[in-house]
Amino acid sequence: MVISSTTDDYDQNLHCTFASRYVRTSLPRFKMPDKPIPKDAAYQIINDELMLDGNPRLNLASFVTTWMEPECDKLIMSSLNKNYVDMDEYPVTTELQNRCVNMIARLFHAPIGEDDTAVGVGTVGSSEAIMLAGLAFKRKWQEKRKSQGKTYHNPNIVTGSNVQVCWEKFARYFEVDLKVVNLTEDCYVMDPVKAVEMVDENTICVAAILGSTMTGEFEDVKLLNELLTKKNKETGWNTPIHVDAASGGFVAPFLYPDLEWDFRLPLVRSINVSGHKYGLVYAGVGWVVWRTKEDLPDDLVFHINYLGSDQPTFTLNFSKGSSQIIAQYYQFIRLGFEGYKDVMKNCNENVMVLKEGLEKTGRFNIISKDIGVPLLAFSLKDSSSYTVFHISESLRRFGWVIPAYTMPPDVQHVSVLRVVIREDFSHSLADRLIADIVRVVNEMEAARSTDNTRNANISTIKTRNTHEGEASEHSKREMQLGISKFWRRFVHGKKSSSVC
Numbered sequence: 001m002v003i004s005s006t007t008d009d010y011d012q013n014l015h016c017t018f019a020s021r022y023v024r025t026s027l028p029r030f031k032m033p034d035k036p037i038p039k040d041a042a043y044q045i046i047n048d049e050l051m052l053d054g055n056p057r058l059n060l061a062s063f064v065t066t067w068m069e070p071e072c073d074k075l076i077m078s079s080l081n082k083n084y085v086d087m088d089e090y091p092v093t094t095e096l097q098n099r100c101v102n103m104i105a106r107l108f109h110a111p112i113g114e115d116d117t118a119v120g121v122g123t124v125g126s127s128e129a130i131m132l133a134g135l136a137f138k139r140k141w142q143e144k145r146k147s148q149g150k151t152y153h154n155p156n157i158v159t160g161s162n163v164q165v166c167w168e169k170f171a172r173y174f175e176v177d178l179k180v181v182n183l184t185e186d187c188y189v190m191d192p193v194k195a196v197e198m199v200d201e202n203t204i205c206v207a208a209i210l211g212s213t214m215t216g217e218f219e220d221v222k223l224l225n226e227l228l229t230k231k232n233k234e235t236g237w238n239t240p241i242h243v244d245a246a247s248g249g250f251v252a253p254f255l256y257p258d259l260e261w262d263f264r265l266p267l268v269r270s271i272n273v274s275g276h277k278y279g280l281v282y283a284g285v286g287w288v289v290w291r292t293k294e295d296l297p298d299d300l301v302f303h304i305n306y307l308g309s310d311q312p313t314f315t316l317n318f319s320k321g322s323s324q325i326i327a328q329y330y331q332f333i334r335l336g337f338e339g340y341k342d343v344m345k346n347c348n349e350n351v352m353v354l355k356e357g358l359e360k361t362g363r364f365n366i367i368s369k370d371i372g373v374p375l376l377a378f379s380l381k382d383s384s385s386y387t388v389f390h391i392s393e394s395l396r397r398f399g400w401v402i403p404a405y406t407m408p409p410d411v412q413h414v415s416v417l418r419v420v421i422r423e424d425f426s427h428s429l430a431d432r433l434i435a436d437i438v439r440v441v442n443e444m445e446a447a448r449s450t451d452n453t454r455n456a457n458i459s460t461i462k463t464r465n466t467h468e469g470e471a472s473e474h475s476k477r478e479m480q481l482g483i484s485k486f487w488r489r490f491v492h493g494k495k496s497s498s499v500c
Contacts, residue, residue, distance in 0.1 A: 018044060054401050060419045060433075061403040063247055063277040063373075067424040072330045075323070076282070082322035084122075085313070093322045096329040097122045100275075103332055105289045107253050108245075108262040108271050119296055120289030121314055122275075122325050126246035127166040128316050129272035129288035133242050134170045134204075136270065136290070139297045141204040150201075158198045159207040160190025161408035162214045164246065167207060176204065182410040188215045188367065192224040196231055205240050205269070210261055211248030214407060214416075216373035218248055221261040221268065228267055240269040246286070247373045249273030254341040255348060256371060269295045275328045278373070280335070280343065280423060285324035347374035347421045350430050354419060357434035363441055367416055374421040379414060385448040388417045394440040400433060 023037075023045060037045075056066040068076075079093070087094040098117070105118030112118055123129040138155050145152035156177035159167060163180075171178040181194045189212050199206060206228060208219045221243055232238050243261060245252070250273060252259055262268060268291065275285035290296045301314045335343065351374050358364045358378055367377040380388055392404035407414045419433070 055399055057424050058399045059401040060421075060425070061401050063274070063420050063422075064283045065276055065280050066282075066422060068280070068282060068327065068331075069334070072327050072334075075326050075330055077323075079323045079326050080321060084320050084322040084325060085315075085318055090322060093325065097325050100325065100328050100332065101287065101289060104249075104273065104287050105263075108249070108289065110263045110289060110291060118289060119291075119293050120287060122328075123272075123286040123288060123315065124284060124317050124320055125276065126164075126244070126272045126274040126286040127169070129246075129286040130166050130244060131170050131174070131316055132314060133270040133272055133288050133290075134174065134176065135300060136296050137204040137240065137242065138174065138176060139300060140295070141202075143297065154202050155204045156200070156202050157205055157207055158195050158203055160195070160209065160212075160219070161410070162189055162212045163207065163209060163244070164213050167244075177202075179203070183408055185411055185414065188212065188407065188411070189217050189219045192220050192227055195224060196227040199228065199231060199237070199239050201235070201237055203237070203239050205242045207242050207244055208261075210243055210245040210252060211373040213247070214405075214418075215368050215377045216247070216375040217369045218252065218256075218259070218261065218372050222265060225265040225267045232267075239267075241265070241267045243268055243271045245271050246274040247277055250275075250278035250280070250340065251344055251373055254337070254344045259371075263291050275324065278344070278347075279328060280331045280340075281324055281327045283324075284321065285328055343423050344374065347423065347425070350374070350421050350425055350427055351376055353427055353430040354421070354434065357430070358437070361438060361441065367414075375418060376421070377416045377418045379416045383415070386444040388415045390444060391437065391440055392417060394443070395436060398436045400436060 023041065027045060027049075056062075059066070082090050082093060084090070084093060084097075100122065101120035102118045105112060105120060110118055121132070123132065134157070137157075141155055142152040154177065155175075156179050157167070157171065158179045158181070161180045161182050168178060170176065179198045181190045181198065183189070184191075190208065195206055206224060208221045208224055210218050210221065212219070221241065225241060228239055228241065243249075245261075249271065252261060262271060270288060270290045272286060272288045273279065275281045275287055276283045279285070279287075296314070351368075354376050355366055355368075358376070359366065363381055364378045365381055367379055368375060380386075380391075388404040392402050395402055402417055402419055404415060404417050406412045407416065421430075
């Protein structure tokens with residue numbers, strides 16, 4: 001990176017119109033530059049680099065919110081310099097977090113009084129929330145085993161193979177075995193019957209998914225609760241349930257209020273949900289709530305006072321921004337129950353638009369169920385000539401980011417495309433996506449037809465050449481035979497003449 005040596009040149013470059021007038025060599029990648037550059041040049045350089053990123057609104061692989069109202073953007077910008085962990089310095093932010101926890105717990109029918117405080121905490125996404133819930137289950141199980149004089153070194157969690165990778169991380173990081181129920185082509189989510197069969201005395205919880213990452217489908221938590229209650233009575237184990245509602249926690253209460261999956265079921269002891277998914281907040285916020293105070297062991301809560309006062313904390317992270325928590329509270333009071341319901345209904349309607357459009361093509365099987373997270377997973381009816389991976393790659397030409405992937409073990413031969421419908425995905429965008437998918441598929445069909453014609457022509461030419469070759473060989477043999485006969489007659493005739 002070249003910087004002008006004179007002060008006049010340097011001052012002139014402080015107000016450069018475009019960064020390329022200033023930067024004349026490759027940008028630093030491994031070593032910090034020796035000298036500063038003007039702020040507008042630094043901005044222009046980075047902004048130009050970011051132009052090569054995809055458009056977040058066309059990234060239909062992600063569940064994460066990509067649009068918020070300008071008023072909320074202002075709140076986020078004004079609180080970027082607040083460290084959430086400093087509760088004594090920023091008591092109002094702490095209060096907003098507590099309000100969010102109370103609202104979420106009541107949304108999930110936690111058994112608390114009108115004036116009681118719910119038990120929960122804001123986290124950095126559902127990954128941290130799952131870690132905290134898992135640790136609480138492990139500690140409760142260990143305490144019970146110790147009190148019974150039994151071994152407490154081999155805990156396990158039962159879940160389906162469709163779980164998000166953060167469950168595998170928890171199991172590996174905190175030394176918990178993961179007992180996995182494999183999927184089948186008839187059931188792309190965890191089978192409650194098989195799950196309960198896997199439960200043993202070392203099971204710290206069964207994790208059910210409300211909104212599978214693979215297909216968006218809700219697992220049957222109510223049936224799981226019934227079967228597990230029966231087994232607990234038979235064995236005396238009292239195995240609990242955790243609901244991973246990362247995707248569906250802010251969908252089910254508004255679209256399917258009568259669906260029993262939450263704290264209405266006695267064995268559900270904790271629930272996590274992602275505020276940055278259908279909670280409608282930018283990336284970086286999740287929530288975990290417990291049924292009662294007894295479900296969160298006291299020795300997992302730390303008390304610190306070096307930030308100004310006694311502050312209880314139960315998180316894996318320490319410092320983190322306040323802006324997403326503030327944004328979550330904004331959405332709660334801005335939209336209310338009816339507002340969230342309207343957003344989710346709109347998302348569901350756009351799913352149906354996309355589904356109907358794809359079904360009309362006659363080329364796809366719809367994998368998703370009608371009841372679940374607003375997404376559409378679909379596979380090809382015929383993948384002999386091209387695959388969902390080809391379609392996914394081709395759609396990037398139009399800016400769409402749509403993932404193609406294989407399903408988990410036992411059904412890994414099934415490959416699907418998945419489109420996540422978020423608030424900023426409109427009816428017109430759904431129509432445009434359908435048109436682009438049809439265009440891509442038609443191009444591949446045409447290419448296949450051209451290849452088939454080319455292969456047929458090549459085959460015809462080879463056959464003709466083969467026949468012509470055979471005819472030529474036959475002609476040669478006929479000619480050689482004729483010459484041979486003539487020569488024999490000629491020689492025979494000379495011999496007869498001479499003898500006479």
